[in-house]
Amino acid sequence: MIGWIRHHKHALGTALHRLRIQAFTTLLTALAMGVAISLPSGLYLGLANLSRVAGELPAQPEISLFLDAGASTEQKQAIAARLKQPDIAQARFIPKDEALATLSASQDLADITAGLTENPLPDAWIVRPQATSRDALVRISDGLRKMPGVAETHLDSQWAERLQAALAIGHTGVWLLAGLFAIALIAISGNAIRAQVLARRDEILVSRLIGATDRHIRRPFLYLGALQGLFGGLAAGGVLAVAGTILREPVEHLAVLYGSTFHLLPPDGAEIAMVLGLTTLFGWLGAWLSVTRSLHQVEATR
């Protein structure tokens, strides 16, 4: 056990030493990785912020139900009873007088409503069903429309659905990009480690001759790959921090134009830890693939 820890300590020390004496190469590799990782992570952050905007809006779909002007009291009571059923989350009755008052309160329409001799608006219900899927909403909406005394229903969910669909595509895109850039990360790490293995050819051959196991030879390179991945993740963090600083003001300006106090939020601790963990893992993986292959090459050309 102590020997095992000693081996790992030694390998980590060796890896850090190699990174330090080749600081410029280390920096370039970290930057290449950082730029690659910052694309999917940036998109993820952008979407997270956009989702927050969407969350602030009433994304819940609503059904507007307009009563027939000549609906009887019994019909109105039947409709009210139907809207108390458990598949309806919330239902709010808007009498036509209230609707007209709301309309009149709005500046642009005050003149028009003032000229009306009688209230042309119907009584209405704003219904929020429990279900959110399009099919269920359509079914409820159609059911309500067929009730006696109902003039019309209007399913008010299209824009919310479109936004959700767009965000879903965005999220799929993030995973797709993340997958692609994970491969890029493995390739960058693998390439960097391959160069290291070839540069240390003599050491590997001599170590073999005096009794080094495959694992012993591989270990510093794996640490090298993992550390390189970690630095890549940190570089991505740097890239995103710079991008966030540059974008913050224009975004807040745009938000103000929309009358919102929206501002960009940075990633939380768990998200940062996950990105760093994944880049470390993929750096290690690239190193493993590369060192296993390169070691055989080095020995074949002995």
Add this chain to the structure above:
Amino acid sequence: MISFNQVTKRYPGGHEALSNVSLAIEQGELVFLTGHSGAGKSTLLKLIAAIERPTSGVVSVSGQNVSRLSRRAVPYLRRNIGLVFQDHKLLFDRSVIDNVVLPLDIAGFDRREALKRARAVIDKVGLLNREKANPVSLSGGEQQRLCIARALVSRPALLLADEPTGNLDAGYAADIMAMFRDFHQVGTTLVIATHDERAITALGGRTLHLDHGRIGEVPA
């Protein structure tokens, strides 16, 4: 300790370096391996350390069948064998002491203990004042002694030396042979491939002669 049973080694391309060689070397023996260059001396040493595998026949070391050793087991065999190379195979990216400490690092020794042992061996080969130097700055004889120090630092039971005095003038060569005699006296088994007739007569011991891959005993 070492036995060859009808061992033949043919390299890719058809060159037969060893033909039907059988021999036995006892623990604690000092054996010289002579013969013209290309006679198969290096190949014989490489077969003992599992650097090469025989085309046919059985090589065994300390009861282990080296010719069929798995790749994973080879490092543990080599940790018990000290190897001295004609071209030294030193690492020029580190100091003298770091070269010597390498086998102990590989074996997982405590760093302080390893440095202590390395220093003792460097002292024995007379390089203690060059401990921090880069091997590039050492003379040929010093490099050879450094290579010997690295081979001995893990106190192997068996030392294989391929032309250890090949490129050295007579004075250095005598020094190195004297060191080998000391190791022989403390019980190390030594197999030394060499041209150096004077060393053989000075040290005594058994001599095996290789001629075009065939082996014969030279009467003392």
